[in-house]
Amino acid sequence: MTYETIMGKISSGLTGDFEQDIDYLNKQSQKYKEHKLAKEILRGIGRMIFAILPEDKKAEIGRLTDNHILGMENIVEEAEFQIGKKNFDKALTMLKAMVNKFEKSKLYQDDSVNEYHHFNNPLELFLYSLSKPAKQIRQVQEDFVHPYVLYGFVLLELKQYDKARNALEKALKWNPVKVSTIFELAEIYKIEKKWEKYLEFTNICFGYVYTSQDLARCYRNLGYYYVEQKEYDLASNLYYYSLGLDKSQMAQSQLAFIFVTTGKQFSPPSVKEAQRVLESHKIPLWFNNAVIMIASNLATNAEEVQNIDEAIFYYGILYDITGSENILQKLQKLHKEDT
Numbered sequence: 001m002t003y004e005t006i007m008g009k010i011s012s013g014l015t016g017d018f019e020q021d022i023d024y025l026n027k028q029s030q031k032y033k034e035h036k037l038a039k040e041i042l043r044g045i046g047r048m049i050f051a052i053l054p055e056d057k058k059a060e061i062g063r064l065t066d067n068h069i070l071g072m073e074n075i076v077e078e079a080e081f082q083i084g085k086k087n088f089d090k091a092l093t094m095l096k097a098m099v100n101k102f103e104k105s106k107l108y109q110d111d112s113v114n115e116y117h118h119f120n121n122p123l124e125l126f127l128y129s130l131s132k133p134a135k136q137i138r139q140v141q142e143d144f145v146h147p148y149v150l151y152g153f154v155l156l157e158l159k160q161y162d163k164a165r166n167a168l169e170k171a172l173k174w175n176p177v178k179v180s181t182i183f184e185l186a187e188i189y190k191i192e193k194k195w196e197k198y199l200e201f202t203n204i205c206f207g208y209v210y211t212s213q214d215l216a217r218c219y220r221n222l223g224y225y226y227v228e229q230k231e232y233d234l235a236s237n238l239y240y241y242s243l244g245l246d247k248s249q250m251a252q253s254q255l256a257f258i259f260v261t262t263g264k265q266f267s268p269p270s271v272k273e274a275q276r277v278l279e280s281h282k283i284p285l286w287f288n289n290a291v292i293m294i295a296s297n298l299a300t301n302a303e304e305v306q307n308i309d310e311a312i313f314y315y316g317i318l319y320d321i322t323g324s325e326n327i328l329q330k331l332q333k334l335h336k337e338d339t
Helices: 003-012 018-032 038-052 055-084 088-105 122-129 145-157 161-174 179-191 195-205 212-228 232-243 249-262 271-280 289-304 308-322 325-338
Strands: 114-117 136-139
Touching: 003 018, 003 038, 018 038, 055 088, 055 145, 088 145, 122 136, 122 289, 145 161, 145 179, 161 179, 179 195, 179 212, 195 212, 212 232, 212 249, 232 249, 232 271, 289 308, 308 325
Parallel strands: 114 136
Antiparallel strands: none
């Protein structure tokens, strides 16, 4: 029998009586503990047990989970403090102990049926779902992404590039669409002058960005790549195009570098001129349409059920993308309702 068939069969045996169902599910756990899909089945039974627990028991488990998360957050905060003081060795010791402890526990290890992730919001979850993963997506409460990103950042500062890449790849496993992680991986390839990998990871970001600052960084990354290829005209168009999204000092500095290197003053192109150049090189001109569609659906749904905070969040994304006056008015109306 398949996993789905087995779980359906187990679920059909539930009666609605708590004591009877707990005893039944424990017996089912024993029955399937030697099955080839034991790990997957026992996890599924565990979710069933949690679902039928009385609310006070669920709250108790929630408090234990919150305390565990708080412990993680305290370590991360201290590591960030040490990073701010450039005490990278101290930060490394704390973060290494944390990730080693987690990895030894093998908590939330993928199995043949499930894959475990931590997405920051439903938009990221839906973006990842577009890749049509073969396994069931399980969202975990703990943010394992940030500790791995910090760990990778510290290793990068200490010039331990292979270890930094390994840490960031683990962060990416937890959230495959988090562009800040992908940008950090691209930075390693930039340092190593592995330009095709740098280009590859930059291009991945175009599918997932949902803020104008991140989209601008995509264009700046491409600008840097094409400077290295000595394609200065294309690079200058990319930097100017990025400035339309984010007035970054880095873009200005790179344009100055191009002017000095070439001895040529590139005039700021119009938006249409820059788009023509980018389009001729098959470079995306804007956000992924899927991002806009998903954000729009999530904003509308949140507004319909009066989830004001979520509606503001997603309409905020849409306003950043579109600059629409109608969306701005919606946001202003929602903010008034939230006060």
